[in-house]
Amino acid sequence: MSGQQKSDYQLNRKPRSEFATRTEYLDHELQSMSPRRWKPNLPIRDYRFEFEDFVPAMAATIGKIVMVAAIVGAFAGQLGLSDAFVIENVRYEMLIAAVLFVILVSGFFNPKSNLAGTHGPLIPLVPLIVAAGGHPMALGLMIGLLGFLLGIFKGGSLLARLTSNGVAGGLLLYLGFIGISSQIKSLFGWAESFDMGYLAFVVIMATIIMYAYLEHIQMRWIAIPLGATLAAVLSFAMGAPFEFTTAPGIPQMNPMYWWGAETGWQLGLPEFHHFVAVAPFAVLAVAMWSPDFVGHRAFQQLNYPPRTEKVMMDIDDTMISASARQITGSLLGGGNIASSWGTYIVPAAIARRPIPAGAVLTGLLCIVAALLGYPMDLAVWQPVLSVALLVGVYVPLLEAGMQMTREGKTTQSAAIVIFSSALVNPVFGWSLTMLLDNLGLIGCKERGKDLGHTGRWIVPGIMLLVLCVIMAGIGMFPGVPPLW
Template sequence: MQEDQKSYKSQRKKANEFESREEYLEHELIIMKLRRWRIHLPFRDFNIELEDLVPALAATIGKVVMVTAMVAVFAAQFGLTPDFVAENVRYELLIAGGIFVLLFSAILNPTANLAGTHGPMIPLIPIIAAAGGHPLALGILIGVFGLTLSITKGGSKLMNLTGVGVRGGLLIYLGAVGLIGQISKLEIWSSGTGINALSFAVIGVTILIYAYLARVNKRWLAIPLCSALAGVIAFTMGADFAFTTEPGLPHMNPMWWWGEDTGWKLGLPNLGHFIAVIPFAILAVAMWTPDYLGHRVFQELNYPKKAKSVLMDVDDTMTVASIRQVIGVALGGGNIASSWGTYMIPAAIAKRPIPGGAVLTAILCVLASVLGYPMDLAMWEPVLRVALIVGVFLPLLEAGMQMVHKHKDSLSAGTCIFACAFVNPVFGWAFTMLLDNMGLIGDRERAKELSLKEKLIIPGAMFIICIVSLAMVGQLPGIPGIF
């Protein structure tokens, strides 16, 4: 029997049979035969390793942080209390973070990344509410548009049409802006505590530890180690911390969440609500491709070349995110879904496939939801900011810089960064992809090999969709929005 036809279980070897841990992990990636929409079981089709715990911890911290941020903005627009926010975050952790992740990304389709939170949509929530939008209508339309894109294989097509320079520029911009933003927020929090040196101490130790881990090739330990040290340093220097969220379960009845006097206190949406959120739903799905692209790149950079079957499938990830979006919002959740970056990035760095860590992530999310207290720890400023810095934004910045080797790619990357800074990342990606594929910037030889459809029609249509969507919601500089 040929090697590629043998099962994972028959080809698996013990870790002590390899000269290094890295060789063992790479061998695991190569021999796995993950298939789309088939039943996969732990220890038969994949294994759960110690390295899987790191992305699981990072994902759980990121989930609590991002869902809290999103639901809190929704709550502020509709006059809801902090108790509502805590209850809804618990609900999302239990249903979407636990049960859904285990079923879809661990068992049914382990080449689909976990469905996380669509962070770039958070600043648009006040505009959505002011336009008369309804969270349930928004979630349903995002799911419908996302399924349409995934079924037509639009996501993978757009990914393949995005050149190396554009990819690198997008990652550099996202990493740099996010890194600066997190440091600024930590400094503001530090000033608010009255301990001005706190942020300097936390960031200083983080830089030293991260640099050492990078040197010894153990960056996958950065999130738990740096976050733990940040919490210890902050508490030792006198920062206040207390556990306030007690153990319990959220409301499990969807009609309670979508009642007129309970939960969201909005009732069910009408036709007007659906019309009001159309441009926002289009924009949310348009933003998915550059987001998913960045996550897939980390696997390509860190996995061995032969490990094809464990790579994240962009279209399937869109399918899972769309299904999760519809189910989650129908049950009463306030999250807007996307590819789970705080899981995928550390998992790729640790050379681990999706399913093993997905099992642990589901368990940790359920435990955090039921126990309550871990939510307080994950949301504490020094732990939260350092986790996002070392787990998401620094790796994004590094990956982007690794991709830009040639002069022609640096031109595309520079233009992409400029366009992203001018408007936002979705505009920068769409605009630069169009210019790059037409041969106006970047690799002209690559542009000559593309067909008219790949060179102009698809990138041009994507650019027009992005421009129209951005214009309708007032996201183009100097142009008032229609909604």
């Protein structure tokens, strides 16, 4: 192959043998890449596979099984559908995501777009959505349409620019602490259900020691597979109950089955009133994307070396691909609600790996898990699940939040966003603190002067007002009854 035919990546990269350490080699790989947006990106020509790519792929697969099961299970519980339905729909969703979007979009056509994952913060709202007369397809299509418009008109990157380090860092701290508390509580609840509460203590203590040692030897990137294995071995050894129940197979692939009146969701196709019912929830779901996406990109910025802007996730492109994945999945019969894939991008950033190679491996692992069935049982086993999320997502979120809030007056904004998030939810805390921060009432007083009237109060003010009206309408303010 002549020099003119080689890609920028092939011309710029150097083999591992030319670097003194593995870290230097991985940093150079990030600096050498030049991803093509919405054009073919091929292995070897534009990126390479490394052992480190398997870590975020494994974490993402575990997270995918868990989060989609939580979303579909929340709908199924309200609609009176069986556990068998949940398992089949989760397997179907994993195949849709893996083949059509994880591998094709993030792996080949746009490596600057993070994988389209699951919208975890919306899970508690599912009972309200169903009670309001919502329909899963109507909700998915509305979210996809609104997210696509936000991405096309660069609304996501605009909101990212208006979010200071203090606000983003405070969000990471809040989400990290809440996640850690939730997983510890879940693990103790699981162990106490069969009178072995001490098992949870042993697993968590072992995880803390393991994570601290990995930090010491600078190998934190293997925390997920090592932690999940440690949790499983300890739990088995101490007599915790476990059995494989999901047999190999292929889920129902006919969309008309899923949207039949007597089959699948047993709801038929949505009508106009269904779209009206889900509209406020769809607006809120897309608004929740921005702080989530900002945090994911910030995590890359903190862990990647200098001169790697080309390989960092593009917020608008991620919104477009997540929207396309949402619309496609909903039309085909899936129950997932899409967002940026946190259980992938966080460990990938820690491992100093770009998006595409791990995306391809994630897609392959999701296909294997969906078809075999048995890996799904192990991934959702409580000790494996909790430890993987603790060391792979929530503790790193805390660390990143602390790094972002250690300079200047960022701690003021971080404190307010944590305070207001605890009062209502993270989307309220983000929108309120962004307005206060940009007005110069808290944080750096000079920062707001460079934003102009649009960035200082017009966009943040409109965003806060719209979100408050929606949240008040559906009863999300503590102690305040719903307005409609």
